Amino acid sequence: MRCDVLVVGAGPAGSALAARLAADGFSVLLADKKAFPRDKPCGEFLSPECAPYLDALGATDAVAALGPRLVRGMRLHGYGVEAAGRFRGLLPRGATAEHGIGIRRARFDAVLVDAAVRAGARWLPRHEFVGLRRGDDGRISGATLRGPDGAPIECEARWVVGADGVHSRIARALGVQRPVPWLDQFALVAHFAEVEAQPLAEVHLFPGGFFAATTVDAGLFSVNLVVPRRTLRQRAAPDWDAFVAGHFDRAPAFGQRLAAARRTTPWRGIGPLAFRTTAQTFAGAALVGDACGYLDPLTGEGIYFALFGARALGDALHGALHSPAQATAAMAAYTASRRREIAPRLAASAALQRALRHPWLVRGFLAAAARWPALADLVVTLTGDTVHPRELWRPSFWRAFRAAAPATAP
Ligand SMILES: Cc1cc2nc3c(=O)[nH]c(=O)nc-3n(C[C@H](O)[C@H](O)[C@H](O)COP(=O)(O)OP(=O)(O)OC[C@H]3O[C@@H](n4cnc5c(N)ncnc54)[C@H](O)[C@@H]3O)c2cc1C
Structure with a gap:
C-alpha cells in the first residue's frame, strides 16, 4: 500500500x-486495530470548545442526530460539600458554546470515521500497527500493519501519524513514551439506566480518587470510577460491582444516585492512565491526541485536545506535504501550538491533581464555591476549555468575571 499519510488510530x-x-x-489511509463501532473507556463528555471543531469537520448535524444530552456545567461534590458551576456567565470573547454534550463514544467516534471516509480517506478497520519502516537515511517511510487475516501488510507513506491513544505503540516504537509515576491511576467505566437525568455532569471527590458521571444519548448514565492502581491489589473479590460499591461510603451522594440504577454494559477497565512523551514530531512521523501523552480524566478535556491537535497537525502536514523543504518549520509550528494551547492546561490539570491530595484544600475550595457560585463557574469554564488559563492574566477577564458573578446562581 502507498499513501501520502498513514494515520494509525481512528479515535x-x-x-x-x-x-x-x-x-x-x-x-490518506486511516487504520484501526478495532472494527467500528467500538467502545472506548471514557467519561463521554465533550467540552463546549469541541463544537467549532465538529463544525469544521461537517459533523455537527450527524452528531446532533445521535441525540446527545446537553451538559450545562458540572456539580462538584466532596467531603460532604457540594457546589455547581456552569459554562455560561464567563464566556470569553469569541466563545461559541454555552454547553458541552454527553454522547456515547462508540457512536461519536463512528461519526468521525464516516466524516473521514466521506472526505476521501481510505478506511482500514481491524488493521493493527506492528512496526515502523525506515529508509536508508533513518527517516520513517511507512509502517507494517497486521490485517484482519493476521497477514502483515507493508504500507509506504510520506508521513506516518501515531493517533493510537494513550498506550501508543508508535510512541513506544519511537522511544519517547514515559510513565508519570506520581499519578498511577486506573479507571472503571460502565453505563447505567434508570438514573434521573440532570443537566450538569457530576464529580464526586474522595481521598485518593473520584467518581465522574454524565448523562449521554438514550438517557444512559455514563459512570467512571478513578482510583490509584494499587487499590486493585487490595481488591478482595473479583466482583467489580462490589468493588465499585465499596467506594460509596466515601461518596454517599453518588451511591444514592445509583441506588435504583441498572447497569447496562459490563465494567471496562483501563490503566495506567498517565503518560507523557519527550517529542511529538520526527523525520517522517508525528504523534497526535493521547499518543502525545495524557494525564487524568478529571477535567474531561481529552477529546478537545485530540481535536485541537488534529487541526494543528493537519495545518503542519498540509505545509510539509506541499513543500517538503519546509517540513521542519511546519512541524516546529505544530509543537509550538501544542505548547501554547495544551501544555498550560496540562500544567493546570497536574496542579489540580496535586491539590486533590489535600482534603482540607478540597473541602475549603468546595465550601467557598458553594457560597460564591462564580468561583465554581470559573473552575468549570477553565476545565471546559472555554477559557484558556492565560486569560487569568488579563485584567479584562477579571472585569468580566466580576460583572458576571452576581448573575450566576447555584
Ligand atoms: C476513564 C476515562 C475517562 C475520560 N473521560 C473523558 C471525558 O469525559 N471527556 C474527554 O474529553 N476526555 C475524556 N477522556 C480522555 C479521552 O477519552 C481521550 O483523550 C480521547 O479519546 C483521545 O482521543 P485519541 O483519538 O487520541 O485516542 P483514542 O480515542 O484512544 O483512539 C485511539 C485509537 O487507536 C486505536 N489503536 C490503538 N492501538 C492501535 C494499534 N496498535 N494499531 C491500530 N490501532 C490502534 C484504538 O483502537 C483506538 O480506536 C477520558 C479518558 C479516560 C481513560
Missing part, C-alpha cells in the same frame, strides 16, 4: 486528521 484525533488531509486532496 477523534486520527479521524479528524484523516478527514482534514483527505479533504485537502492528499491520499
Whole structure:
C-alpha cells in the first residue's frame, strides 16, 4: 500500500486528521486495530470548545442526530460539600458554546470515521500497527500493519501519524513514551439506566480518587470510577460491582444516585492512565491526541485536545506535504501550538491533581464555591476549555468575571 499519510488510530484525533488531509486532496489511509463501532473507556463528555471543531469537520448535524444530552456545567461534590458551576456567565470573547454534550463514544467516534471516509480517506478497520519502516537515511517511510487475516501488510507513506491513544505503540516504537509515576491511576467505566437525568455532569471527590458521571444519548448514565492502581491489589473479590460499591461510603451522594440504577454494559477497565512523551514530531512521523501523552480524566478535556491537535497537525502536514523543504518549520509550528494551547492546561490539570491530595484544600475550595457560585463557574469554564488559563492574566477577564458573578446562581 502507498499513501501520502498513514494515520494509525481512528479515535477523534486520527479521524479528524484523516478527514482534514483527505479533504485537502492528499491520499490518506486511516487504520484501526478495532472494527467500528467500538467502545472506548471514557467519561463521554465533550467540552463546549469541541463544537467549532465538529463544525469544521461537517459533523455537527450527524452528531446532533445521535441525540446527545446537553451538559450545562458540572456539580462538584466532596467531603460532604457540594457546589455547581456552569459554562455560561464567563464566556470569553469569541466563545461559541454555552454547553458541552454527553454522547456515547462508540457512536461519536463512528461519526468521525464516516466524516473521514466521506472526505476521501481510505478506511482500514481491524488493521493493527506492528512496526515502523525506515529508509536508508533513518527517516520513517511507512509502517507494517497486521490485517484482519493476521497477514502483515507493508504500507509506504510520506508521513506516518501515531493517533493510537494513550498506550501508543508508535510512541513506544519511537522511544519517547514515559510513565508519570506520581499519578498511577486506573479507571472503571460502565453505563447505567434508570438514573434521573440532570443537566450538569457530576464529580464526586474522595481521598485518593473520584467518581465522574454524565448523562449521554438514550438517557444512559455514563459512570467512571478513578482510583490509584494499587487499590486493585487490595481488591478482595473479583466482583467489580462490589468493588465499585465499596467506594460509596466515601461518596454517599453518588451511591444514592445509583441506588435504583441498572447497569447496562459490563465494567471496562483501563490503566495506567498517565503518560507523557519527550517529542511529538520526527523525520517522517508525528504523534497526535493521547499518543502525545495524557494525564487524568478529571477535567474531561481529552477529546478537545485530540481535536485541537488534529487541526494543528493537519495545518503542519498540509505545509510539509506541499513543500517538503519546509517540513521542519511546519512541524516546529505544530509543537509550538501544542505548547501554547495544551501544555498550560496540562500544567493546570497536574496542579489540580496535586491539590486533590489535600482534603482540607478540597473541602475549603468546595465550601467557598458553594457560597460564591462564580468561583465554581470559573473552575468549570477553565476545565471546559472555554477559557484558556492565560486569560487569568488579563485584567479584562477579571472585569468580566466580576460583572458576571452576581448573575450566576447555584
Ligand atoms: C476513564 C476515562 C475517562 C475520560 N473521560 C473523558 C471525558 O469525559 N471527556 C474527554 O474529553 N476526555 C475524556 N477522556 C480522555 C479521552 O477519552 C481521550 O483523550 C480521547 O479519546 C483521545 O482521543 P485519541 O483519538 O487520541 O485516542 P483514542 O480515542 O484512544 O483512539 C485511539 C485509537 O487507536 C486505536 N489503536 C490503538 N492501538 C492501535 C494499534 N496498535 N494499531 C491500530 N490501532 C490502534 C484504538 O483502537 C483506538 O480506536 C477520558 C479518558 C479516560 C481513560
